[in-house]
Amino acid sequence: xxxxxxxxxxxxxxxxxxxxxxxxxxxxxxxxxxxxxxxxxxxxxxxxxxxxxxxxxxxxxxxxxxxxxxxxxxxxxxxxxxxxxxxxxxxxxxxxxxxxxxxxxxxxxxxxxxxxxxxxxxxxxxxxxxxxxxxxxxxxxxxxxxxxxxxxxxxxxxxxxxxxxxxxxxxxxxxxxxxxxxxxxxxxxxxxxxxxxxxxxxxxxxxxxxxxxxxxxxxxxxxxxxxxxxxxxxxxxxxxxxxxxxxxxxxxxxxxxxxxxxxxxxxxxxxxxxxxxxxxxxxxxxxxxxxx
Amino acid sequence: xxxxxxxxxxxxxxxxxxxxxxxxxxxxxxxxxxxxxxxxxxxxxxxxxxxxxxxxxxxxxxxxxxxxxxxxxxxxxxxxxxxxxxxxxxxxxxxxxxxxxxxxxxxxxxxxxxxxxxxxxxxxxxxxxxxxxxxxxxxxxxxxxxxxxxxxxxxxxxxxxxxxxxxxxxxxxxxxxxxxxxxxxxxxxxxxxxxxxxxxxxxxxxxxxxxxxxxxxxxxxxxxxxxxxxxxxxxxxxxxxxxxxxxxxxxxxxxxxxxxxxxxxxxxxxxxxxxxxxxxxxxxxxxxxxxxxxxxxxxxxxx
Ligand SMILES: Nc1ncnc2c1ncn2[C@@H]1O[C@H](COP(=O)(O)OP(=O)(O)O)[C@@H](O)[C@H]1O
Ligand SMILES: [Mg+2]
Numbered sequence: 094x095x096x097x098x099x100x101x102x103x104x105x106x107x108x109x110x111x112x113x114x115x116x117x118x119x120x121x122x123x124x125x126x127x128x129x130x131x132x133x134x135x136x137x138x139x140x141x142x143x144x145x146x147x148x149x150x151x152x153x154x155x156x157x158x159x160x161x162x163x164x165x166x167x168x169x170x171x172x173x174x175x176x177x178x179x180x181x182x183x184x185x186x187x188x189x190x191x192x193x194x195x196x197x198x199x200x201x202x203x204x205x206x207x208x209x210x211x212x213x214x215x216x217x218x219x220x221x222x223x224x225x226x227x228x229x230x231x232x233x234x235x236x237x238x239x240x241x242x243x244x245x246x247x248x249x250x251x252x253x254x255x256x257x258x259x260x261x262x263x264x265x266x267x268x269x270x271x272x273x274x275x276x277x278x279x280x281x282x283x284x285x286x287x288x289x290x291x292x293x294x295x296x297x298x299x300x301x302x303x304x305x306x307x308x309x310x311x312x313x314x315x316x317x318x319x320x321x322x323x324x325x326x327x328x329x330x331x332x333x334x335x336x337x338x339x340x341x342x343x344x345x346x347x348x349x350x351x352x353x354x355x356x357x358x359x360x361x362x363x364x365x366x367x368x369x370x371x372x373x374x375x376x377x378x379x380x381x382x383x384x385x
Numbered sequence: 386x387x388x389x390x391x392x393x394x395x396x397x398x399x400x401x402x403x404x405x406x407x408x409x410x411x412x413x414x415x416x417x418x419x420x421x422x423x424x425x426x427x428x429x430x431x432x433x434x435x436x437x438x439x440x441x442x443x444x445x446x447x448x449x450x451x452x453x454x455x456x457x458x459x460x461x462x463x464x465x466x467x468x469x470x471x472x473x474x475x476x477x478x479x480x481x482x483x484x485x486x487x488x489x490x491x492x493x494x495x496x497x498x499x500x501x502x503x504x505x506x507x508x509x510x511x512x513x514x515x516x517x518x519x520x521x522x523x524x525x526x527x528x529x530x531x532x533x534x535x536x537x538x539x540x541x542x543x544x545x546x547x548x549x550x551x552x553x554x555x556x557x558x559x560x561x562x563x564x565x566x567x568x569x570x571x572x573x574x575x576x577x578x579x580x581x582x583x584x585x586x587x588x589x590x591x592x593x594x595x596x597x598x599x600x601x602x603x604x605x606x607x608x609x610x611x612x613x614x615x616x617x618x619x620x621x622x623x624x625x626x627x628x629x630x631x632x633x634x635x636x637x638x639x640x641x642x643x644x645x646x647x648x649x650x651x652x653x654x655x656x657x658x659x660x661x662x663x664x665x666x667x668x669x670x671x672x673x674x675x676x677x678x679x680x681x682x683x684x685x686x687x688x
Contacts, residue, residue, distance in 0.1 A: 104505040106569055109537035114461075114490040122488060129484045133475050209474035218473065218532070220436040221465045222488040224456055 119230075122223050126231035131238055133209075134202045193313075193338075195283060198243030199291040200308040205301035206235055207292070207380050212299035216383045225381050232377055236292050240284045275348045282344045282362075285370040286337045287312065292373030296380040312337040334361030337369065386448050387412050388540055388572055389433050394442035396428050396596075403428040405596040406442065411574055415566045417583040418576040420593035421685060426576035427468060429593070430544050434465060447540070460489050464533030466543040469525050478504060478513040478520070482532050489536035496535075503531040507561060523554040530561065541565060543575035547582050559585050580677050594685045610684075611674045614648040617656060618669035625663045632659070646673050 117125075210216055219228055294307040316336035323332035333339055333355075343355040343362035355362075389411040396404040403425045418426050431437045433444050435455040449458055459465070473481050479500050486496030504513045507527040512520065517528060526546055533541055546562065547555040563586050565571040577583065583590055583604065590607055592600035600607060614636075619625045622643050629636055629647070632655075636647040653670055660667050 104508075104510075106506050106534075106565060107502050108569065109499060111537070113492075113495045114536065115492065117490045125484075125487050129480075129487075133473075133480075205475065213474045214467070214471040215473045217431075217436065217467045217471050218465075218485075221434055221456075221459050221463070222485065 119224075119227055122227050123231045123234060126223065126227065127234045127238065130206060130231065130235045134205060134235075134239065195240070195243045196287055196309055196312060196338075199239060199287055200305040202243070203236060203239045203288075203291045204295055204305035204308055206239075207232060207295040207377060208298050208301040208304045211296070211380055211383065212301075216381065228381050229374075229377055232292070232381075233374075236288045236373075237284050239291075240288045241280065244280060244283055278348060279341070279345065282341050282366060285366045286340045287369075289366075289369035289371070289373035290337060293369070293376045296373070296376035330358045331361045331364070334358050335365045335368075337365070340365045340369075387445075388416075388574060389444065389446055391429075391433065391444040392442055394429070394432060394444055395440045396425070396432060396437075397440045402596050404432070404439070407593075407596070407598055409591055409598055409601055411591070412589060413572045414589060415563070415573045415587040416575075416589040416591065417587040418574060418591050418593060419578070419580065419583055419681075420576070421578050423595075424578075424593045425596040426593060427544055428596075430465075430542060430574075430576060434459060434463070434542065461536070462539050464536070464538035464541045466526075466529045466533040466541065466546055468544045469522055469529065469549055471529065472517050472525060474518065476517060477515060478509055478517055478524075478528050478531075481517055481528065482535055485532040486535040491536070499535055500531075503534045504528075506534070507531045508557065522549040523551075523557075526550060526554070526558055530558065534565075538571075540572045540574070543573070545576055545578070547577055547579060555579070555582065562586055580681055584677065592681075592684060599684050599687075607680075611677065611680050612672055613675045613680075614646050614673045615651050616669065616671050616673035617645050617647060617667065618643060619645070619660065619663070619665050619667060621663070621665040624665050625659060628659050628663055644669070 210219075216228075223231075290312055291304075291308045294311070295301070295304045298304050298307075316338050319332045319336040320339060323329070334343060339355070340362045343358045344366075346354060347356040347359050347362075387410045389409070392408050394404055394407040395402070405425075407425075407429065418429070420426050428437070432439045433446055435446075446455065447458060447462060449455070473484070476484070479497075482500035482504060483493075483496045486499050487493065491499060501513075504510065507530050509524060509527050509531065512524055517525070520528060526549075530543070530546065533543070541562070543562070546558050550558065559582060562573055562575065566573050566586070573586070575582075575586075588604055590600065590602065590604050591598060592607075622638065622645060625645070626638060629645070634647050634651065635649050636645050638645050656667060656670065
């Protein structure tokens with residue numbers, strides 16, 4: 094009788110047609126890596142609960158904004174004022190929850206961006222696939238994309254709920270290059286300050302949850318201590334500008350002439366912007382050196 | 386052409402010397418890198434892959450000097466399977482392997498198809514859509530092998546592909562590695578601290594201990610070293626032992642098996658003379674082959 098030992102047939106190995114590989118520029122690699130990380134951040138199982146949570150928060154604050162604005166909109170509101178008010182909502186937490194929400198967005202989506210790689214030793218895997226420079230550039234690009242998503246999801250919501258209701262057409266915004274340029278500058282400011290902070294905390298730990306909490310709490314702490322204690326006591330404007338949300342507010346005031354007249358602190362704001370971004374880059378560079 | 390050649394490769398971590406002037410040649414085929422934990426295997430692999438730089442010394446990978454093209458060469462020709470638990474977080478098996486494919490130059494569809502092929506090959510058919518976080522060590526090892534194979538490299542470098550596995554899991558991985566070498570002409574260089582792995586897969590061995598190469602050559606020759614003296618058994622060994630001592634033989638007596646292993650040269654005639662003198666018959670006389678582990682331990686302790 095034949096032996097009945099059941100050996101599962103294995104799938105045989107298939108060589109790859111090398112013609113199916115194509116040369117890839119560094120730019121291609123950066124884009125590939127960025128897309129991968131973004132997808133990973135947005136659909137990773139860890140991120141789901143907090144994303145739903147922050148989505149809810151978003152919804153609630155938007156409702157709050159609408160109710161507030163609808164009182165104002167009893168008066169005739171002209172084109173610019175609408176934008177000033179609604180957009181300034183996301184410049185500072187004390188003005189509106191917008192700034193905070195962008196912080197939450199970054200903390201939730203971006204916290205694992207580098208912390209995950211630190212935890213899973215992914216640096217070693219990447220080391221044989223992409224250069225350190227490609228890695229760093231892709232992480233920066235991903236962080237920019239996350240800021241973009243956080244910022245414009247918010248702006249988009251505002252448009253449909255607030256601005257759309259009060260009148261100015263979308264085409265009107267696009268025609269105004271001045272306005273768009275300012276929006277881009279605002280995006281850069283957000284990316285450098287809050288994005289820089291997120292890069293920093295995600296790089297220095299290998300636990301994304303810790304990174305997420307730090308991204309949210311530390312800027313608020315700096316903001317609080319800087320503004321309410323150090324600035325009030327010493328009167329040194331740098332302390333004010335160091336609060337990450339204040340940094341954004343100062344630039345906002347400079348661009349659109351906001352209510353707080355912080356525009357005069359622009360040099361300090363630029364300093365704090367560069368400071369946070371450099372800290373983020375430094376930490377990211379350090380983490381990427383962990384290729385061992 | 387050799388896969389890797391090194392010349393006085395040295396790596397220091399502060400006061401720790403992880404690699405102590407290692408000069409080796411790693412030929413094509415299946416080569417094992419054997420050494421206990423902390424021997425410097427991972428350090429060596431990472432240096433030749435250009436992941437970390439040596440304190441001093443030179444190396445050549447596939448004949449190229451280390452230069453700016455290293456990453457290009459590695460991306461095209463080498464599949465690297467790092468130590469567990471290295472992975473990428475928050476992805477499924479298929480996403481992980483596909484991404485590695487894309488980083489080596491495959492368009493999305495090609496990478497997708499290829500990822501399925503290699504995951505089939507390593508036997509992760511059913512787990513590919515699960516988050517890699519929930520993989521067992523065996524599954525992680527397979528996944529790491531799959532990503533190393535995704536671009537069909539000529540050379541596969543594995544860092545402890547069998548660590549953390551039970552015997553069945555080890556057999557599986559070794560089977561795959563052997564298959565790749567025998568049937569698909571791949572060159573394999575893999576580190577391990579398990580001797581059995583080497584016997585099953587390799588014809589060339591490099592033994593490393595405390596950052597030093599203590600053996601480099603064929604497995605055959607290493608097995609020669611296993612031959613060690615003569616194993617004899619007497620009916621009453623206690624009568625023979627004093628005589629052996631008297632004649633100046635060096636030997637070890639095993640209390641349990643009652644066997645004597647004589648390490649100096651000895652002929653059957655000489656032993657017969659002793660046996661006659663002691664009035665006890667010889668039951669066994671044969672060249673002694675030490676267990677591989679014993680040889681290994683001795684080579685390690687001597688180095
Ligand atoms: N990053 C590091 N910093 C300090 N010491 C290290 C580092 N990496 C490895 N070592 C030391 O170098 C030696 C060799 O380590 P390793 O190459 O990992 O050995 P193996 O892979 O053979 O187990 C060990 O003594 C280890 O402690
Ligand atoms: Mg090791």
